[in-house]
Amino acid sequence: MNLLKFFTAGSVDDGKSTLIGRLLYDTDSILADQLEALQQSNRKNDDGTIDLAILTDGLRAEREQGITIDVAYKYFQTDKRKFIIADTPGHIQYTRNMVTGASTAKLAIILIDARNGVVEQTIRHSYLVSLLGIEHVVVALNKMDMVDYSETVFNAITEKYKTLADELKLKEVTFIPVSALKGDNIVHESKHMEWYQGRSLLHFLETVDVEDKQSYNLARMPVQWVVRPQTDELHDYRGYAGRVLSGSFKVNDRVTVLPSGSSSVIERIEIFDQRPEEVHAGQSVTLHLKDNVDISRGDVLVNADHLPQNSKLIEADVCWMDARPLDESITYLLQHNSKVTKAKINEIVYKVDINTLEKENAVDFKLNDIGRVVIKTADELAFDLYTDNKANGAAILIDSRTNLTVAALMFRAVADY
Numbered sequence: 341m342n343l344l345k346f347f348t349a350g351s352v353d354d355g356k357s358t359l360i361g362r363l364l365y366d367t368d369s370i371l372a373d374q375l376e377a378l379q380q381s382n383r384k385n386d387d388g389t390i391d392l393a394i395l396t397d398g399l400r401a402e403r404e405q406g407i408t409i410d411v412a413y414k415y416f417q418t419d420k421r422k423f424i425i426a427d428t429p430g431h432i433q434y435t436r437n438m439v440t441g442a443s444t445a446k447l448a449i450i451l452i453d454a455r456n457g458v459v460e461q462t463i464r465h466s467y468l469v470s471l472l473g474i475e476h477v478v479v480a481l482n483k484m485d486m487v488d489y490s491e492t493v494f495n496a497i498t499e500k501y502k503t504l505a506d507e508l509k510l511k512e513v514t515f516i517p518v519s520a521l522k523g524d525n526i527v528h529e530s531k532h533m534e535w536y537q538g539r540s541l542l543h544f545l546e547t548v549d550v551e552d553k554q555s556y557n558l559a560r561m562p563v564q565w566v567v568r569p570q571t572d573e574l575h576d577y578r579g580y581a582g583r584v585l586s587g588s589f590k591v592n593d594r595v596t597v598l599p600s601g602s603s604s605v606i607e608r609i610e611i612f613d614q615r616p617e618e619v620h621a622g623q624s625v626t627l628h629l630k631d632n633v634d635i636s637r638g639d640v641l642v643n644a645d646h647l648p649q650n651s652k653l654i655e656a657d658v659c660w661m662d663a664r665p666l667d668e669s670i671t672y673l674l675q676h677n678s679k680v681t682k683a684k685i686n687e688i689v690y691k692v693d694i695n696t697l698e699k700e701n702a703v704d705f706k707l708n709d710i711g712r713v714v715i716k717t718a719d720e721l722a723f724d725l726y727t728d729n730k731a732n733g734a735a736i737l738i739d740s741r742t743n744l745t746v747a748a749l750m751f752r753a754v755a756d757y
């Protein structure tokens with residue numbers, strides 16, 4: 341059964357906790373003991389129904405404990421799909437947590453309070469979604485019960501959001517009018533909004549096509565070890581084991597070894613005692629090549645017809661995640677998949693005011709700031725642009741003095757100077 345990881349974003353009190361609670365409650369994903377606690381709780385809504393936000397309170401307590409716990413995850417499943425919800429706090433001071441929780445998500449649910457429409461936080465969350473290249477966006481217009489389930493209100497907000505979505509080049513945006521509190525269009529279709537012909541939120545989540553077709557050709561596999569048994573009958577055996585990072589490898593594909601640049605052809609693929617013709621991202625495999633090329637641990641095998649970029653000077657979007665601000669005089673460590681190299685920030689190109697989306701000149705770059713930098717690495721990096729291949733287009737910066745991750749990077753271009 342396939343898995344969909346998504347995250348929710350909204351301003352304080354838009355109803356994020358209630359919406360997650362409603363999804364879990366109406367899909368019977370709540371454990372018996374939690375249910376009992378819910379029923380016994382004296383936290384009730386005004387109309388006497390149980391307050392579903394209680395279900396995510398545990399997460400909230402954790403998150404308020406401090407900055408060590410980044411993102412809380414909730415799991416549930418239906419007979420169609422498994423789901424992981426990354427519950428990311430929406431406030432500006434948690435931008436880095438959102439980036440962490442959202443970076444591996446395939447879909448974002450952006451909550452809008454139907455009474456308030458598009459607000460500053462909506463812009464900020466949508467900007468992060470576009471920055472992280474999340475393909476699918478569901479705009480859940482919540483609290484429809486408080487605006488008389490009005491189609492006019494829904495249409496007005498939808499139009500406004502579409503302008504923002506165009507500006508941010510968001511690709512797939514779906515609007516669903518819901519009431520998390522009353523349960524309209526969350527799991528069950530609403531009886532109060534005949535004018536809405538679309539799917540309920542859960543139905544949409546169950547059926548949306550999130551397969552990654554984009555990076556199919558961008559086959560990349562870092563070699564974790566070279567398998568060379570020391571026995572006589574196997575003296576010709578030499579395999580390269582690792583996990584396919586992105587794309588697909590097939591028998592007879594031409595591959596290039598990086599950084600050396602030598603090439604060969606895949607003779608055989610092994611997964612335990614099987615010999616598949618083709619393997620895909622996420623699978624751990626052993627590849628055998630026709631020629632005896634020099635490959636060692638840490639090298640990367642890539643599709644020879646679709647080579648990655650190769651540079652020491654890279655333009656990247658950066659989200660700063662450390663309390664110590666960016667320091668252009670420091671040499672950081674950059675980790676790109678399994679490769680670690682020294683790196684410096686050569687230039688801050690701009691910083692983005694994520695509430696207004698204005699680009700501004702930056703003299704400093706602090707916790708939760710987002711913008712564009714040029715980074716210079718000690719070794720050449722074989723990377724893809726983040727828009728082409730997220731798996732090979734992102735990296736982190738580490739402060740070697742503290743060993744803390746100080747920034748997330750998304751590669752945007754080879755710097756041309």
Ligand SMILES: Nc1nc2c(ncn2[C@@H]2O[C@H](COP(=O)(O)OP(=O)(O)OP(=O)(O)O)[C@@H](O)[C@H]2O)c(=O)[nH]1
Pocket residue numbers: 350351352353354355356357358359385393430482483484485486518519520521522
């Ligand atoms: N009428 C109505 N009230 C709702 C709806 N969804 C949530 N609420 C109420 O709005 C308030 C805030 O809901 P929460 O789920 O706690 O909001 P939140 O966005 O999770 O808030 P934070 O976690 O504090 O950011 C609560 O009183 C909810 O009962 C809805 O669809 N209709």
